[in-house]
Amino acid sequence: MDRRLTETGRLSPKQLRKRGLEWFIEGDNHDYFAPELLRLADNEIAAFSQPAGELYERLLLAIRKVGERELWEAAGIPANAVEAVDYSLRREWGNHLVGRFDFAGGLDDVPLKMLEFNGDTLSLMPETLSVQPMMLELLPRRERKNARQWNHLRTGLVKGLQKILQRYPNRPANLLLIGLGHEEDWLNLDVIEMAAKQAGFEEVHRAPMEEVIFSEEEGIFLEVEPDEYLRYDFVFKMAPWEFIAYEEPELMGLLTQIIKRDLCVILNPAYSMLLQSKALLPLLEELGGLHPAMLKASRSVADFPDHRYAEKPIYGRTGDNVRLFDGSPQSIAENDGDYGDLPRIYQQLAPFNVDSDGDRYQPSVYIAGGEACALCFRRQDGLIVDDDAEFIGHYIST
Amino acid sequence: MRKHTTAFASALVLALILSGCGGAQRVDQDAGIVTTVREVSEGEFKIEDEQMVESKSASAIIAKYADNTTDTIPLSEMQQMMNDSTLSQAAQDTTHHRHHHYRRHSSMFSIVSYGMMGYMLGRSRSSFRPRPSAYVNQSTYQRVSSTTGTRFRNATSRTTSSRPSKGKSGYGGSRSTRSSGG
Numbered sequence: 001m002d003r004r005l006t007e008t009g010r011l012s013p014k015q016l017r018k019r020g021l022e023w024f025i026e027g028d029n030h031d032y033f034a035p036e037l038l039r040l041a042d043n044e045i046a047a048f049s050q051p052a053g054e055l056y057e058r059l060l061l062a063i064r065k066v067g068e069r070e071l072w073e074a075a076g077i078p079a080n081a082v083e084a085v086d087y088s089l090r091r092e093w094g095n096h097l098v099g100r101f102d103f104a105g106g107l108d109d110v111p112l113k114m115l116e117f118n119g120d121t122l123s124l125m126p127e128t129l130s131v132q133p134m135m136l137e138l139l140p141r142r143e144r145k146n147a148r149q150w151n152h153l154r155t156g157l158v159k160g161l162q163k164i165l166q167r168y169p170n171r172p173a174n175l176l177l178i179g180l181g182h183e184e185d186w187l188n189l190d191v192i193e194m195a196a197k198q199a200g201f202e203e204v205h206r207a208p209m210e211e212v213i214f215s216e217e218e219g220i221f222l223e224v225e226p227d228e229y230l231r232y233d234f235v236f237k238m239a240p241w242e243f244i245a246y247e248e249p250e251l252m253g254l255l256t257q258i259i260k261r262d263l264c265v266i267l268n269p270a271y272s273m274l275l276q277s278k279a280l281l282p283l284l285e286e287l288g289g290l291h292p293a294m295l296k297a298s299r300s301v302a303d304f305p306d307h308r309y310a311e312k313p314i315y316g317r318t319g320d321n322v323r324l325f326d327g328s329p330q331s332i333a334e335n336d337g338d339y340g341d342l343p344r345i346y347q348q349l350a351p352f353n354v355d356s357d358g359d360r361y362q363p364s365v366y367i368a369g370g371e372a373c374a375l376c377f378r379r380q381d382g383l384i385v386d387d388d389a390e391f392i393g394h395y396i397s398t
Numbered sequence: 399m400r401k402h403t404t405a406f407a408s409a410l411v412l413a414l415i416l417s418g419c420g421g422a423q424r425v426d427q428d429a430g431i432v433t434t435v436r437e438v439s440e441g442e443f444k445i446e447d448e449q450m451v452e453s454k455s456a457s458a459i460i461a462k463y464a465d466n467t468t469d470t471i472p473l474s475e476m477q478q479m480m481n482d483s484t485l486s487q488a489a490q491d492t493t494h495h496r497h498h499h500y501r502r503h504s505s506m507f508s509i510v511s512y513g514m515m516g517y518m519l520g521r522s523r524s525s526f527r528p529r530p531s532a533y534v535n536q537s538t539y540q541r542v543s544s545t546t547g548t549r550f551r552n553a554t555s556r557t558t559s560s561r562p563s564k565g566k567s568g569y570g571g572s573r574s575t576r577s578s579g580g
Binding site: 184185 | 561
């Protein structure tokens with residue numbers, strides 16, 4: 001990996017502030033953006049884009065079969081979300097806007113393997129879309145001349161949102177972005193807002209979920225002045241479906257009625273919960289056909305008698321509650337976190353690209369508007385890629 | 399990203415966001431535009447008329463070509479043609495006919511988008527105003543602006559409604575210190 005790294009230095013706080021992105025390097029995060037860029041050859045991009053596109057197709061095929069065979073429990077769908085997910089699969093098919101694959105390997109003869117698909121809510125969008133191109137400017141002049149990035153996230157989002165608008169031509173193009181209050185989520189929603197305006201949404205507003213009014217008879221509203229309410233025809237939420245199902249069951253019931261009565265189009269749609277669920281992974285062989293980039297996965301640890309596996313909660317995020325075992329009953333790495341109560345899956349260990357410092361590289365590929373469209377990397381000093389990972393930009397050198 | 403759990407920072411962010419959306423109390427309602435364009439010289443179009451229609455989906459272009467033929471292109475078709483990658487491929491196509499066809503549509507679409515059709519194509523109603531140069535002449539621009547333009551602006555400012563029945567709020571408060579991204 002070392003030969004691929006080009007020293008660039010770090011982006012200045014001023015450069016990031018100009019784009020409203022300084023939060024990413026504040027406090028503990030001052031070293032979040034790596035002072036290097038990862039060089040790829042032109043022909044190496046297909047090794048990411050093609051499998052990502054194929055895997056996305058397989059996942060879609062598999063979740064349709066989950067619906068047909070009603071394998072809700074096996075796929076990790078809580079009982080109170082089944083009605084919404086089932087309806088969404090049948091009536092909202094095609095509304096999945098954006099997701100991100102996390103992979104291991106992919107470079108220098110290390111095979112590309114899918115670790116998971118963030119199919120419902122996802123982070124890293126502002127870093128990928130806005131910060132990565134800024135990093136390209138830091139390259140030494142001779143490297144910069146013909147340098148490019150595989151970074152069409154905005155185009156993918158715009159296309160996806162246009163498709164959704166065309167699908168609902170009689171709905172006013174107003175969109176409410178809902179967050180749960182964390183700054184990082186608002187920064188990711190900024191990306192959706194930018195794309196939505198470009199796609200033709202005429203009004204794009206945002207509100208923390210606590211302020212949003214959900215009516216099973218009339219739809220989704222904001223109170224904008226005392227006793228004055230605005231109704232929204234489209235919503236993009238940075239609140240995971242499983243969070244709503246587990247933590248806000250009453251809201252899950254309201255949203256089920258809202259989508260069944262066609263009162264609002266909610267993105268990502270409820271069927272995204274199946275894409276997000278790691279419980280889908282053990283079902284893929286049976287439902288979606290195998291793909292060389294899939295890792296063996298199971299709901300039973302007994303399927304890994306050699307004790308070499310990763311243990312993950314079915315709705316875990318950012319490496320929380322992940323444990324790695326490499327041949328002995330004692331874990332070689334483990335993270336604590338908020339997802340300890342969730343059911344687990346067990347997944348074959350995947351080799352990562354590693355540099356001479358021992359740091360691991362985790363490539364991520366975005367799917368937006370149905371197509372693989374952008375690439376980014378994170379780098380971790382440790383075995384589990386988590387919140388402490390650096391974001392490292394890439395460039396394609398011809 | 400690392401977890402920021404400072405309650406003060408989260409509260410501040412929340413307050414900023416709330417104040418940010420407080421002023422936006424109007425949402426545009428459904429209304430459409432039918433634009434009549436005339437090909438004034440080969441491949442060059444100007445807006446001759448604009449009429450308001452009840453829904454955005456009824457929006458269309460009526461194109462009057464120099465050879466006295468006419469064509470109606472619905473908004474959905476126009477958006478599709480604008481997005482269609484075959485259009486840009488056609489632009490590179492060396493055959494005269496396809497190249498000509500592409501250029502003709504492309505120039506027509508850009509002219510109509512400088513008129514009120516621009517609003518249908520995503521231009522902001524608060525910042526965009528139709529350009530006089532897109533119209534066949536100054537008097538046409540003034541006529542359309544004072545008739546259809548005024549009607550359109552009035553019709554598309556939706557006032558707010560009263561409290562929705564059985565509306566409930568206050569969900570999601572338990573999760574404000576943790577990112578939801580994966």
